[in-house]
Amino acid sequence: MSPPYDLVCFDLDGTLVQGTVFIWQTLHDFFGTDGDRRRKAKDDFHAGRISYRQWFEHDLELLGEAGATRDLMLAAIAGVRPTPGGHQTLAVLREAGLGLAIISGSIDLVLHRHYGQVSFEEVLINHLSFDHRGALVGGTPTDFDVDRKGAGLLEIARRQQVDPKRVAFVGDNYNDVSAARAAGLAIAFNPRSEELVETADVVVEGDDLRGILPHLLDE
Ligand SMILES: [Mg+2]
Structure with missing residues (x-):
């Protein structure tokens, strides 16, 4: 039996990593x-x-x-860590044949630090630039944060040729509401926003991200 979703988009701060809200x-x-x-x-x-x-x-x-x-x-960002079960969750989804994506208002430094070995199909995030001495010299903002996260999800679905109804989204905060609205399944993980709770299809509380898996895979 194939999974009910083709692709899962994740928020980063507070979802795939903890120790920071933003x-x-x-x-x-x-x-x-x-x-x-x-x-x-x-x-x-x-x-x-x-x-x-x-x-x-x-x-x-x-x-x-x-x-x-x-x-x-x-x-x-030394106090920022992968959410317990984060890497296992991504591995299980990958094993089940689902695509993986990031829609985040965080920065690429955090993603590379903690999930640098994971190959995501799509990554929408802010990029920072450093010179050869390591000084911060600029960056490229994401086009898809806050009210535009939903547009980001639809853009990813289009590029991946997946029906948005078969795209799931996992996030934790107010800036995830538009993506939650656009997704076929919206999971609020340890949500910090009442608006996200009201928008989401499922709320998963707990210390371990693997708590989302039963909602994404057929038993
Ligand atoms: Mg977040």
């Missing part, structure tokens, strides 16, 4: 950037006064001013 906040806390400027940019984005790219570039500027380098950023 990696950006973890980085700003570590580097001690100006909280007022940080909050203003966040508010400006959510109020539609600046674009996601402007928010991203503003945050990189703050981190750059604070001396962020690749090594220091790795130190900043």
Whole structure:
């Protein structure tokens, strides 16, 4: 019997990794950037006064001013770990023949650090650039965070030639709601957002990501 889904899209922060709610906040806390400027940019984005790219570039500027380098950023995220059962969950899904994808507002550094050996069919995430000395020099923002995660899921489905109804999504927070709406099955894993709980088809609580597997595979 074949599984009811062809592809599973995962959020990263709080879903495939733990020890952070949003990696950006973890980085700003570590580097001690100006909280007022940080909050203003966040508010400006959510109020539609600046674009996601402007928010991203503003945050990189703050981190750059604070001396962020690749090594220091790795130190900043040292407390971030794969969610227990994360790697096993991906392996079981792969073994069952499902595709794997990332739709995340986190940064590629976190994904490479903890899931660098996993070959995802599609990865939608923010990319950072460092120079040869490791200094943070820029980056490329994702087009698919917050209200655009759902569009990202549909784009992945189109590219992979999969019916969106056969795409599952797993996430934990408010920025996952649009993806949860677009997916054929939405799983809220240890959700931190009431809106996501209300949107999701299934809520899975617990310390181990393998708790999602019964919902994705035929018994
Ligand atoms: Mg998350």
